Amino acid sequence: MYPNTPNPSNSGQNPFMVQKEDEIDLKVLLFNYLQYWVLIIACMFVGVLGAFLFNRYATNIFKVESSILVVDDKPSLGTDLFESSGLGMLQGKSNIENEIGILKSFSLAQEAVTDLNLNxxxxxxxxxxxxxxxxxxxxxxxxxxxxxxxxxxxxxxxxxxxxxxxxxxxxxxxxxxxxxxxxxxxxxxxxxxxxxxxxxxxxxxxxxxxxxxxxxxxxxxxxxxxxxxxDTPSLALKYKEELAVSPINKQASILSLSLETPVRRLGEDYINKLMEMYLARELDEKNRASENTVRFIDEQLSGITDSLRFSENKLQKYRTENKVFNLSEEGSVIFERMQELEMQKGQAEINLKYYETLRDYLVSDLSGDMVAPSIVGVTDPLLNSLVQAYSELQSERNRLTANFTDEAPAVRENATRLQNTKKQLQENVNSALSNTQNLISDLNSQIRMLDVDINSLPETERNLIGIQRQFSINENIYIYLLQKKAEAEITKASNMPKNSILDFAKSGQEPVAPKRSLNLLIGLILGLILPIGFITIKDFLNTKIEDPKELENQIKVPLIGMIGRNNSEDAIPVMNNPRSTVTESFRSLRADMSYLSPNKDNLTILFTSSISGEGKTFVSINVASVYALMGKKTLLIGLDLRKPKIAEDFNLPNDKGMSTCLSSDTPWRDVVKATGHKDMDVILSGPIPPNPAELLLQDKFGEIIREIKAEYDVVIFDCPPVGLVSETKELFGFADISFYVFRQGYSMKGNTQILNNLVEKGGVSKIYGILNDVHIDKGYGYGYGYGYGYGYGNNSYGYHEEVQLPWWKRALRRK
Structure with a gap:
């Protein structure tokens, strides 16, 4: 049974058959791309070559890395009170995000760029x-x-x-x-x-x-x-954006700095300089406190130095003039007591000046570092903790405002904590001022009581005590201030950054870009995807019939056969080249006729198409030829009265034909012409009439056809395109079998709807499809020289001329 003829006994679907059809569809898709294998391989080669050239001439990018250890500040005495009080004034000092912000700040990058002179x-x-x-x-x-x-x-x-x-x-x-x-x-x-x-x-x-x-x-x-x-600002912004700073993990306080650059030495120098500036910035912040302390002490020393010099000269002069060098035992006791009280008073006055300076500092809201209370001898742990906390919050504010706006959450939180700490500090300072003033008043009272005992001494000794008392006060204060100044200078000299560099900047030996292996893979993939995409889009946008399988799915009638491309100029290869693959495809079509119209001695076959140029005349002539070769008395009738072509193919004059019979009383036998081939005659269309449609619709035409059928075994109608003229629809009734001819790569896909309308709306029965001029292999088993899936072609055992298959098709056939 013919493969495309429906089998009534097959009412259900065989699951194995469905699986086979899916497999064939995949092979069809594969064959569609493999026919462009040269283009695909060429594109893949170009893609890999382009990637290779890019890798060869692209600038190598290296990654420079270093690391910094961020050390937590140890809480000072009394700091834990604020951390546990819930006031939110103090937080952990190792704020990693703040340190990252400093390292990525514009100001730090600008300092590094300026110092390196990279302009x-x-x-x-x-x-x-x-x-x-x-x-x-x-x-x-x-x-x-x-x-x-x-x-x-x-x-x-x-x-x-x-x-x-x-x-x-x-x-x-x-x-x-x-x-x-x-x-x-x-x-x-x-x-x-x-x-x-x-x-x-x-x-x-x-x-x-x-x-x-x-x-x-x-x-x-x-x-x-x-x-x-x-310019420096542009360079600073560039390096600020390119620098990556991140913790090595969530638990560690170690920061990793990295920079990708084409110049390794430049990247190493920049990161090293940036870390140097980062530590120098931290050290400067620490040194400012010591510098402020020294400045405060120098201001106090400038006033006490003159007083000490004056009192020293006065004491020396009094001793010389009065020849008095030592005090009596009673005077010594009184003097020692007075000296102790005066020392306490001097210390209290220094503290009072410090508190007043601190109060003025808070009232004026200055932004510089404050002098630590411990430097001037204030041992109140609460005050020391508050001053330290306030200084650190101010430093944090300076860091944050350098990178964020005032509306940023971190800046607003810092401002709140700074305001709370300042309020607590002001209250503590006011209390310390009051206590110190009371202490000075008490010391003054004790000194006045000692003045009474001094008045009981002799006048010479009394005056000596007064002068020596003034000298001792100035001397003790002077020595005390010098001691504190030395301590501040020692502190400044011993200051070290709390953070430290773990690893100096070092560049990797291999570049991180371009990624050579990845680029080659991308080039290979693009070389594969681009031609496949182009082929897919081309096929999607193609409006011509290319794939026999697609044609078979679109038409509602069986696709009976496929006629391969006639590579010769001969219009009748069946007669002149009987061993060609095209001739074999016509023989295959003739064999299929016995299944389509069995048990008929006389056969009338009609050929039409959608438009001119699809090869219906070529198919008609050669189908008539295969029947004539079989010994069947065959007549080919040219019914395309508008655009006749048969006469040219047989080299006959188109002086008379069917139009002559229909428009005059000329008998049809008078217009029959011999083709030069045994058992094959032809009736040409004849001269082009003014009314071809009306001529073919006459009853006379039907009588002529009945007489012709009585004398010939096979009658072939070469009809005009049904998609262009109307008379062809009336001719289907005279044919036993009708064929609708499509041409691969020429017929429009929309033409299939004309055939479907003939079947669904026109009532045409026993009509089948033929694909002519097959030359593009779209699937396994199709293609010129192969008939319709029967395997004619290569290795044909002498049936007709062998066709050499492409290597990839031979390989798939062996599978």
Missing amino acids: VQYYKEGFVTTTQIYDKLPILVTVDWKNPQLVGGRFKLEVINEDSFELSVENEEFRVYNPNDPFYKTLPEQEVSLSKSVYTFGQEISGENFSFTINQIAALPGDILQFNLV
């Missing part, structure tokens, strides 16, 4: 790419950054000899940097130009908005270099 970038031209150079510079460009400068663009320098060079503008993407407004650059008002092209080394090169000097270091004649100027 000029140098490049050396290569054969393909231009690479940046950092160390071992052949030239040195000195720039006057106090005046406006052109930044962003690039200058090109070619060394002529040891003394001179040629300078030109390579890239004109310049911006004007103004030091008075460093964060806003403007476009130059006019095109950048040089006054001349040749300069000498050491000569100032100036113009509109630029001024610099190029000095010779190790440049050789013929060297070609490039350089561009970059």
Whole structure:
């Protein structure tokens, strides 16, 4: 039974058959792409080659890494009271996020860039790419950054000899940097130009908005270099964004710093300098407290020094004039007691001055570091803790405001804690002021009582005690202040940053970019995906019939056969080339006729198509030929009265034919012409009439056809395209079997709907499809030379000319 003819006994679906059809669909898809295997392999080669060239000439990017240990502050005496009081004034000192913010701050990056002097970038031209150079510079460009400068663009320098060079503008993407407004650059008002092209080394090169000097270091004649100027704020912003700072894990207080850069030495120097500035910043904050303490003590010493010198001279003069050098035993006791009280009073007065200074500091809301109470002898642990907490909160505020706005949550929280601490500190200072004033008043009372005992002594000894008393007071205060100043200076000299560098910056030996293996894989994948995508889109947008399987699914009638492409100029290959694959496909079609119309001695076959050019005349002639070769008396009738073609194929004059019979009384036998082939005659369409449709609709046409059927075994109708003219629909009734011809790569996919309408709405029965000019293999078992899945073609055992299959198809067939 013919493969496309429905089998009534097969009412249900065989699950194995469904699986087989799915497998065939996958092979169809595979064959569709494999026919473009040359294009796919070429694209994959181009993709890999492009990735290789990119890897070869792309700038290598290296990752520079270092690490810093952030140490927790140990809580001082009394700090735990505030941490557990719930006031929220103090928090842990190892705030990792704050330290990350400092390391990524613009100000710290600006300090590092300024210290490294990175404002000029140098490049050396290569054969393909231009690479940046950092160390071992052949030239040195000195720039006057106090005046406006052109930044962003690039200058090109070619060394002529040891003394001179040629300078030109390579890239004109310049911006004007103004030091008075460093964060806003403007476009130059006019095109950048040089006054001349040749300069000498050491000569100032100036113009509109630029001024610099190029000095010779190790440049050789013929060297070609490039350089561009970059302002410090832009560099700081660039490195600030490129620097990555993160904890090595959630539990550790170790920060990892990394930077990706094409110049390894530059990246190492920048990170090392950044860490150096970071620790120096921390040390400066610590030293400011000691500096403020020394400043406070110096202010006190400046007043006591003159008093000490005056009282010392006065004591020496009194002893000399009165020849009195030692006090009596009673006077010594009174003097020692008085000296002790005066020392306590002096210490209390110093404390009082400190409290007054601290009170004024809080009232004026100054931002500098406060003098620690312990430095001036205040041993109140609560006051010491409050001052320390207030100083640290101020430092934290300075850090936060350098990176965040006042509305940021961290800044607002810091302001709240700072305000609470300040309030507590003010209350404590006011209390300390009151207590100190009361202490001084009590000491004054005790001193007045001792004055009564002093008055009972002789006048000479009494005066000596008074003078020596004043000298001792000044001397003790002076010594005390010198001791505290020495302690502050020792503290400053011994200050060390609490944080430390664990690892200095070090670059990896292998670049992190470009990723060579990944790029090659991406190139290979793109080389595979792009042609496949192009083929898929091309097939999706293609409106022509290409795939026999797709045609078979779209039409509602069986697809009976496929006719391969006729590669010769012969219009009748069946007669003239009987061993060709095209001839075999017509033989296969003739064999199928016995299944489509069994037990019929006479057979009338109609051929039509949607439009002209689909090959219905070619199919009609060759089908008639295969029947004639079989010994069947065959007549080919040309019914395309509008555009006849049969006469040309047989080299016959189209002087008479069917139009002659229908428009006159000429008998049909008079217009029959011999084709030169045995058992095969032809009736041409004849001269083109003005009314072809009306001629074919006459009753006379039916009578002629009945007479022809009585004399011929096989009658072939070559009808006009049913998609263009209307008379073809009336001709289906005269045929036993009708064929609708499609042409691969020519017929539109929408033409299948014309055939479906003929079956569904026109009532045409026993009509089948034929795909002509098959030359594109879209699936396993299809293709020219293969019939319809029967395997004709290669290895055909002498049935017809062998067709050499492509290598990939032979491999799949063996599977």
